[in-house]
C-alpha cells in the first residue's frame with residue numbers, strides 16, 4: 001500500500017534527510033573495479049577561502065546533473081572533489097587575522113606562520129564543502145583531495161623535478177609584474193589594467209658632444225634613473241640626423257646610446273623612447289635584441305636603489321615628485337600633458353604593480369603548448385561551445401614562459417637547494433643532505449613557493465593517485481568532461497592540458513564544457529561594489545534547493561550569460577510544487593494497488609498516447625544532455641510533466657481511478673500511471689534530486705534509492721503516432737470548447753451542449769470514444785455527432801484540425817445559455833472601463849516628461865500595458881459585434 005506525501009511540500013525537512021541517507025549508503029562512491037564503464041569529472045577545486053557564490057552554484061549544479069545522469073545510466077561515475085590551497089588568497093586571510101592580534105608573519109616566522117594557516121584551514125577551510133553538500137552535490141567525498149595534501153605534494157614535486165631535468169623549468173632573469181605590497185611576482189593574468197588619469201612628462205636628454213637635446217615622453221619619470229638607451233624608429237624622419245649619437249641621462253649624467261629599433265612607435269609622445277629594461281616589458285624585449293644592460297632603479301619594496309643616486313632610499317612616488325622638481329630646476333622638463341592611460345594593479349590588493357627584472361623560476365611553456373594546440377585541432381579535446389577555439393589558439397600560440405615562483409610562504413616550496421660552498425643548484429625528489437658536487441652540507445633551500453596554478457594544473461591525474469599507478473588512474477584517466485566558466489580557461493584549463501599531455505602522454509579530459517556567467521536581472525556582472533550580489537544560500541533557503549537547481553539548469557543556455565531573477569526561480573518553485581501535488585494525487589489513488597499483480601489488459605488510446613510521448617521526451621532529454629543543452633533538457637521535462645502529464649493525462653484518467661470501473665480496469669490504470677510517474681521522477685532526478693528521492697520511496701514497487709535506479713531509455717515499440725493524432729484531436733476539441741465558453745462568458749459552473757460536425761465519420765467516431773473526457777473536461781452536457789447539417793442560428797463555432805487531413809466543426813448553441821441583452825450591457829460597461837484606462841495609458845505615453853524621466857523599465861512596462869489593454873478591447877469589440885449579430 002502506498003504511503004502518502006505530506007500535504008505541503010517542505011524542502012528543508014527532506015533535503016538534510018536524503019543527503020545523509022545518500023552518504024550513509026555510500027551512493028556517491030565510485031567503485032573503480034572496472035565492472036562498469038567509467039565516467040569521471042574532476043571538480044574545479046574551490047579555494048579553501050571560498051564560500052559558495054552564484055558561479056559555483058551554477059558550475060556544480062551542472063556537474064551534478066551530468067554525474068547523476070551517468071550514474072543512473074549504469075556508469076561507474078566518479079565526481080572527484082577537493083579544494084585548492086589558493087596561495088596568496090589564503091595567506092592574505094591569515095595575515096589579516098594576525099594583524100587583528102597585532103602580529104605579522106615575519107614576527108611569527110615561516111614555520112609558525114604555516115602552522116597557523118593549517119590551523120585556519122582546519123577550522124574554516126571546510127565551509128565551501130558543506131555548502132556544496134547543501135546544493136546536493138554527489139561528489140565521492142571518500143576521495144576528497146587538497147592541493148597541499150601529501151599525495152598531491154608528491155605529484156607536484158615529481159612534475160617539478162621531471163620538467164627541471166628535461167630543461168623545461170629554468171631560473172632566469174626576467175621581467176615580471178611585481179606587487180610591492182604583497183612582495184610577490186604576479187602572473188600577467190593577475191594584473192588588472194585600469195585607466196588612470198595621469199600625466200605625460202616630456203623630458204629633455206642633452207646630446208653628447210653637440211648642441212641640443214632629444215625629448216622623450218614618459219608617464220613614470222622616476223624610471224629614467226634606470227634608462228640604458230633611447231630608441232627611435234628607423235623610419236622616423238625627425239631623428240635621421242641623430243643616428244649614431246649618444247645622449248646624457250638627466251640628473252645622473254650617465255651617457256647612453258641612441259639606438260634604432262623598428263618596434264618603436266613613432267606616434268607615441270615624441271617618437272623617441274626611453275629604454276628601461278629593468279622596469280618595462282617592451283624595454284626588456286628591446287634590451288634583449290640590442291644587448292643592453294639592465295639597471296635596477298627600484299627595489300622590491302618600491303623604493304629607489306643605490307643606482308638612483310641621490311634619490312636612493314626614497315619611495316617611488318616621492319622620488320617622482322622630487323625628480324620632477326629637479327628636472328624643472330635644470331630646465332629639462334619641456335612640458336607636462338594630462339594623459340589617461342592603463343595602469344596595472346595587483347588583483348589582490350589593488351597596489352600599482354611595478355614591472356621589475358628579477359630572478360624567477362619559469363616553465364618553458366612553448367614546448368608544452370604545441371601538443372595542446374594539436375589536441376584541440378585534432379578534436380581529441382573538444383571545447384564546447386566551439387566558438388572558444390579561436391581565443392584558445394590565439395592565446396596558446398602567443399604564450400609567454402610561465403613564471404611559477406611566488407614570494408610567499410603558503411604553498412609548495414620550490415624543491416631547489418643551493419650549496420653554500422660551491423654554488424651547485426640541487427633539484428631533487430628527496431630533500432638532499434649533502435651537495436653531490438662538493439659533499440658540503442651547507443645547503444640552502446629556495447624560499448619561494450610555486451604558483452597555485454602549478455598544483456591545480458596536475459589536478460586531473462594527481463587526484464587519481466599519480467605518480468602511483470593506481471586502478472583509479474588507469475580507469476578514469478582521461479576524464480570525461482571538464483565543466484568550467486571561461487574566466488579560468490587560460491589560468492587553469494590550458495595548463496591542465498599541457499601538463500596532462502606531457503606527464504601522462506594523454507589528454508586530461510575529452511571535452512570541456514564552458515558555461516556562461518551568472519549576472520543580475522539587468523545583465524550586470526555581480527560584484528560587491530555594485531551591491532548586486534545574489535547569495536545562492538539565501539535562494540536555497542527561500543525556494544528550496546531543487547527549485548534553485550532546476551532554475552540554474554533551465555537558464556544555462558549554450559554560450560549565453562544568465563540573468564538571474566527571483567521571479568523566474570519562483571516560477572520553477574511552482575513547478576516543483578506541481579510535481580509534488582501530482583505525485584500526492586497519484587499516491588492517494590494507489591491505496592489498493594499491488595505492483596506484483598498480473599495485468600494483461602491492452603493499453604487504452606490515452607495510455608498509448610502518454611507512453612508514446614514519454615518515449616520521445618526520454619529521447620530528447622538524453623540528446624540534450626549529451627550535447628550539454630541543459631536548458632533544453634529542463635524545458636522538455638518541464639513541458640511534458642506540467643502540461644501533458646498533469647494537465648491532460650491525470651485529468652483524463654481520473655474517472656478510471658474512481659470506484660466506478662472494474663477492479664481490473666482500475667488496476668491497469670494504476671499500473672500505467674505508476675510507470676509514467678516513475679519515469680518522470682527518474683528523468684527529473686539529476687535536476688531535482690531531493691524531492692524525487694522523497695517521492696520515489698513512497699512509490700509502490702520502487703526499490704532502493706532513485707540515485708541508482710535506471711535512467712529511462714526510450715522504447716521505440718511504444719511509439720504510437722496514431723494514438724498521438726487521436727489524442728491531439730480530443731485535446732484540441734476540449735480546448736476549443738473551453739475557449740468558446742470563455743469568449744461567450746459562459747459561467748464556469750454551467751454545462752453546455754455541443755454539436756460536432758464532420759464530413760469524415762472517423763473523426764466523429766474518434767471523438768465519440770472520448771466523449772466522457774470531453775464532457776468532464778469541457779463541462780459538456782449533451783454531445784451530438786452529425787455528419788453535416790445546418791448549425792443553429794445562435795451559436796458559437798470552432799474548427800479543429802485532425803493531423804493534416806480532416807477537420808471537425810464544433811458548434812455551441814447559445815440559446816438559453818446566456819442572456820444576450822444582459823451580456824451586451826455587461827460588455828459595454830467593460831468596454832467603457834477599458835477605454836478609459838487605455839486613454840490614460842495613451843496620455844502617459846505621449847508625455848515627454850514621463851518618457852525622458854522615468855526609468856526605462858517603467859516606460860517599457862507602460863508600453864506593454866497599453867498594448868495589452870488595446871488587445872483586450874479589440875477582442876471585446878469583436879465579441880460584442882458577434883452578440884449583436886445574434887440579437888438581430
Ligand SMILES: [Zn+2]
Nearest residue numbers: 179182346349
Ligand atoms: Zn598586492
Ligand SMILES: [Zn+2]
Nearest residue numbers: 419422435438
Ligand atoms: Zn657544493
